[in-house]
Amino acid sequence: MNDRKVLVVEKNGYQKQVMAIYQFISDHLYFNRPDIEIKGEPYNSAILLSLLTGLTKGKELIIGEPGLGKTTSAEFICSLAYQFPLGVIWGSEVSGHPEQTEEKIIGRPDLGKLNRGEEDVVWTNFSQMPVKIVDEINRLPETKQSMILDGVDRGNWEYLNEMIINDEYCLFATANYQDGGTNTLIAPLVDRFDVIVESRYPGANLSFLIGKSHGKDHILRHPKYEKDLYRVLKSKIAHQKKIPKMEEICNAFGEYVQETLGVKPLKREDRDRIRTEMESLDLDTDASAFARMLLAELSFCDRYGQKRVVENCEEGCHYTGYLCRQIKNCASNRLPTSIKLFSQGLAWLLGDSEIDIEHVKAVMPFTLSHRVQWKDEVLSQKERAKRDDPFQIFLAKEAVKTVSQRYREQSDHLKDALAVGSKIFQGESLEPLEGDHPIYTEIKKDIRHRRNH
């Protein structure tokens, strides 16, 4: 790993600090095998993507069998990326169950004040904390899932005409595979997650090791700081005033962790600096063209103008060979946002100066798999294929691989077509380039729109 990491160290200290957190979690807290390879280096997708979720203020859905570390992995990440003792994280988690209420998730009326005829809200720890974990989200009934949509999406938590806005927050939700007690996650909620990742079985030997080791949860606990943080969270001061007080305690906990464990958690200013650096990274032309090509396949319909979940495309379409023929729904606008956010995060972490196609290809399946609704015939065709990933992620990886192959064949032509598009938008008198892919039709539609103006 380590040539690149050495390079990164020279380039920027934060990458080293973040990789040290990754390594610490991987070595001491969350035993697992590497399951993805990025630019020749092996990584564990659950730790890597969770870490990027924390750094990019993202939202991650962690799926997996019960007891395979979905919640714990998120807790460790939150603790080390945001300097919170585990006890406080546990106390702010929301668990999905049918009896869950808005009062337990967001806030409740201040009963003392209510007795005096005043209306005030006591916000839950969950709504106030910058790290949010919803455990077993798919045990929330579908009707109650809508309750957290806005909070999940924007960090705005509203109760009794009062609202707190989380300027900095990340969200982790865990979900078991379908069983008797689970519900289907509604499409708008699923779409709000940037990435989905599986917390996998580490293998018999590592699992045996986990069984033998005790107390790894406790190394990230500190009762005093936990008590102090609870006191701040429960205090009646405005939410914005609580933040600096919490940060002060978090910094003290961070120093304690550094002294005792040798790993340095990220302070608020570290995270802000990291985000500023990430935001300065742009997609190179290949990464951009490839992402556009995939988005075109996931949204294009020659007959009906765009994909719609209520419309089924006909047989005999010219674009039968593309992904649009295999899926039911249209890619949402959140998909490119998630792709860019996580590609930026990954490019930054690897110390690269811009986002290239490898970064995009690495994160794409995880941003895509929960958002795509495949047609039944595709599901039945591929269900029994040999694979290591859960079915949805496997299908997404296959789709990215297929589009990547197509991109390799026509990357030059596509980039030319996009460049010609740009020139036409700048007022040059050119004709859009032709090509056999939905993206060329999309380019022509945009140009037609420009010419009609």
Add this chain to the structure above:
Amino acid sequence: MKNACSKKNAPNPLQQKVYNILNPFEEFKTFQFHKMEIPLDQIVQSTEVVMDQIRLGYERLLEEEAKELVWMVQYNTIIKAYEVAEKYIKEIDYSAEDIEDFCFALESPHKIPYLIPGPAGIYISALCNYAKEEEIVLKLSELKTEINLIGFRLPKGKRLMVEGDTGDFTGIGLEGGELEVEGNAKNWTGAGMRSGKILVKKNIGLHTGEWMMGGEIYVGGRVRGLGNIVEGKVYERDKLVYPGKVRYPNPYY
């Protein structure tokens, strides 16, 4: 007045809208695109450019030498036409395939309006003589018209093979080249040739080898009649017929 002025200076909101239009391809603003062409397009395009030049040369030859579309075969008209053809051909960069394409184009009125076999043959001969390739194959078996004067002044070191029949005056004035005709050749074949070899696989017409100064003519079929040969050899089915007893005295000479 003040109001009028301020109104004049105010930006037109519609105009502003056009300028502020979002460019969804902004990232590719500085990307240097190059017009992609598949190899076949390039081949077709370059071939067409060359064909246009060759056609133009032929049309100029007709304009200069076949006014009113009449061309009489005479010693001086042939020499003159060849000189004109040479002048245009020297400026064209073409290949043997282009000569063949030109031969076929001769029969497409929309490409070449007038096919006059004499000047056409002179022009094709000049094309062959100035071609880069030493060996040229012309597949003319599909042509409905027999081209005259093919192989005129074919120089030493060149080999011209014609698939199909040729018209009158085939290989006249041959200058050391090797001309092979897969089919028949008509009258006056090899007339005035100085050196080289003509091989006609099938039959040959009258006046064969007229004023021939050297070289050899091989005929795989029958020789209908020999001309007045000065020097050289003529073979009919591997049998030397000149020098020797002239079996077929020329009735027209």
